[in-house]
Every structure is written in structure tokens, then in C-alpha cells.
Amino acid sequence: xxxxxxxxxxxxxxxxxxxxxxxxxxxxxxxxxxxxxxxxxxxxxxxxxxxxxxxxxxxxxxxxxxxxxxxxxxxxxxxxxxxxxxxxxxxxxxxxxxxxxxxxxxxxxxxxxxxxxxxxxxxxxxxxxxxxxxxxxxxxxxxxxxxxxxxxxxxxxxxxxxxxxxxxxxxxxxxxxxxxxxxxxxxxxxxxxxxxxxxxxxxxxxxxxxxxxxxxxxxxxxx
Numbered sequence: 373x374x375x376x377x378x379x380x381x382x383x384x385x386x387x388x389x390x391x392x393x394x395x396x397x398x399x400x401x402x403x404x405x406x407x408x409x410x411x412x413x414x415x416x417x418x419x420x421x422x423x424x425x426x427x428x429x430x431x432x433x434x435x436x437x438x439x440x441x442x443x444x445x446x447x448x449x450x451x452x453x454x455x456x457x458x459x460x461x462x463x464x465x466x467x468x469x470x471x472x473x474x475x476x477x478x479x480x481x482x483x484x485x486x487x488x489x490x491x492x493x494x495x496x497x498x499x500x501x502x503x504x505x506x507x508x509x510x511x512x513x514x515x516x517x518x519x520x521x522x523x524x525x526x527x528x529x530x531x532x533x534x535x536x537x538x539x540x541x542x543x544x545x546x547x548x549x550x551x552x553x554x555x556x557x558x559x560x561x562x563x564x565x566x567x568x569x570x571x572x573x574x575x576x577x578x579x580x581x582x583x584x585x586x587x588x589x590x591x592x593x594x595x
Contacts, residue, residue: 377563378590379563379567379568379569379570379589379590379591380406380407380547380568380569380570380590381404381405381406381407381569381570381572381576381586381589381590382405382406382407382408382409382440382549382569382570382571382572383396383400383405383408383409383571383572383573383576383577383586384409384410384411384551384571384572384573384576385397385408385409385410385411386409386411386422386573387573387574387576387577387578388577390423393427393430393431394430394431394434396577397431397434397435397437398434398435399582400435400437400582401435401437402583403582403583403585403586404583404586404587405437405576405586406437406438406569407437407438407439407440407462407569408431408435408437408438408439408440409440409442409551409571410423410427410428410431410439410440410441410442410460411442411444412424412441412442412443412444412445412455413444413445413518414444414445414446416445416446417444417445417446417466417469417517418444418517418518418519419518419519420518420519424451424454425451425454425455425457425458426458428441428455428458428459428460429457429458429459432458432459438461438462439459439460439461439462440461440462440464440549441455441460441462441463441464442464442490442511442551443455443463443464443465443466444466444490444517444518445465446469447470448465448466448470448476449472449475449476449479452465452476452479452480452483453479453483455485456480456483456484456485457483460485461485461486462485462486462487462488462508462509463480463483463485463486463487463488464487464488464489464490464509464511464549465480465488465489465490466489466490466491466492466517467489467490467491467495467499467500468491468492468495473489473503474502474503474506477489477503477506477507481506486508486509487506487507487508487509488507488508488509488510488511488546488549489503489507489509489510489511490510490511490512490513490517490551491510491511491512491513491531492513492516492517493513493514493515493516493525493527493528496531497531497534497535497538504535504538504539504542504544504546505542505544507544507546508545508546508547509546509547509548509549510535510546510547510548510549511549511550511551511571512528512531512532512535512548512549512550512551512567513528513551513552514528514529514550514551514552514553514554514562515551515552515553517552522552522553523553524552524553524554524558524562525552525553526561528550528552529550529561529562529565530565532548532550532562532565532566532567533565533566535548535566536548536565536566536567537566547568547569548566548567548568548569549567549568549569549570549571550562550565550567550569550570550571551571552571554570554571554572554575554589555572555574555575556575556585556588556589559588559589559591560591563591570589570590572585572589575589576589
């Protein structure tokens with residue numbers, strides 16, 4: 373564990389059984405997960421297609437945990453109002469391909485949700501320099517987005533370190549999320565890099581004991 377810092381775990385429903393999403397949400401809650409991570413894919417920005425605002429609306433009554441919605445879609449401003457209305461606590465959109473990032477940040481804020489920006493492995497941290505002070509969340513993708521079960525790209529953890537340094541030096545308030553390839557072999561390196569929230573998918577949903585998995589990812593339990 374990194375000092376006395378506490379970490380959050382956000383299981384991603386992308387790796388759950390889509391025919392049993394309600395059960396998956398209850399499992400996250402009962403196993404000690406902190407957030408419900410929802411990967412929204414449109415088949416354009418990323419190759420796959422998942423679900424839309426109705427999924428968020430249907431899951432909202434089932435849990436008091438924050439619904440952390442990650443929009444891997446083109447032109448996210450078209451759908452952000454619907455996701456906010458559906459009950460999203462956090463709305464994270466991608467920096468890539470969105471010229472008016474500042475405007476989209478302001479849109480999310482106006483709808484009452486916490487706002488985050490995600491970057492793919494090829495996007496440097498300095499691309500966010502003009503908006504870091506506006507953000508509640510920065511999501512660092514440590515795999516190329518769109519498919520579950522990929523291996524973490526270790527070089528991406530340098531971006532986590534840079535974000536942690538910038539936050540400390542400039543007194544920013546954002547949380548750092550890391551998403552992609554997080555499991556028992558990589559969790560410690562992710563924590564040591566300076567993350568706050570570990571997004572986990574296949575590692576969590578394939579675990580024999582999900583409560584133990586959450587504790588291990590947080591660094592409070594050894595293998």
C-alpha cells in the first residue's frame with residue numbers, strides 16, 4: 373500500500389453478464405466496490421457497441437453507489453443531457469476528437485454531474501493543460517479503448533505520475549482514474565503511480581471471491 377492513502381475501486385459492467393446487470397450492480401455493492409463504472413460505446417469512436425442512457429436509468433434505482441459513466445462516443449454533447457437525466461453521477465468524455473472540450477465540460481457542470489475527461493494511450497497529459505483546473509476526474513486509459521481483457525501498457529503510468537504532480541503543485545481537485553488491464557499483477561504499480569480510483573473489469577468479474585479482489589486491488593489485502 374502507498375503510505376496511508378485510501379484507494380477506490382470501480383468495477384466496470386462491460387465485463388458483466390449483460391442479461392444480469394441488476395445482479396452485477398448488487399454484487400459490486402455487496403463486495404465493497406466504490407463506484408459502478410459504465411462504458412458507453414457507439415461503434416464509431418471505438419469498435420464495439422454497448423448501451424445508452426436507458427441502462428443508466430434502469431440501474432439508478434438499484435444502488436446508491438455513484439454511477440461513473442465513461443462515454444467512448446463521437447459528439448458526446450448530443451447525448452450528455454440524456455445521460456445526466458438518467459441519473460449519471462459522473463460523466464467522462466474523451467478529449468480526442470472534441471474540439472470544444474471547454475464547452476462540453478461546462479455543459480456537464482450545468483447539468484449537475486461531476487465532469488471528467490479521458491485520454492487514450494497516445495494522448496499526452498499536456499493536451500489537457502488548459503482544462504485541468506476545471507475537472508473533477510481525469511481518466512487515463514492504460515489500454516486502447518473499446519475491448520475488455522487487454523494488457524496494461526506500462527508507459528501510460530508516467531501520465532498518472534504527471535497528473536499527480538500537477539495536482540499537487542497547482543492544488544487542483546481532480547481524482548485520477550486508471551482504466552485498462554488492472555489486476556492482481558498490475559494493481560500495485562497503478563497505485564504507486566498516484567492513481568485514486570482503479571477501474572477493473574474482467575479481473576473483478578472473473579474472481580472467485582469478489583470481496584477479496586476489491587481488498588487486494590485497494591492494497592489492503594495480500595494475495
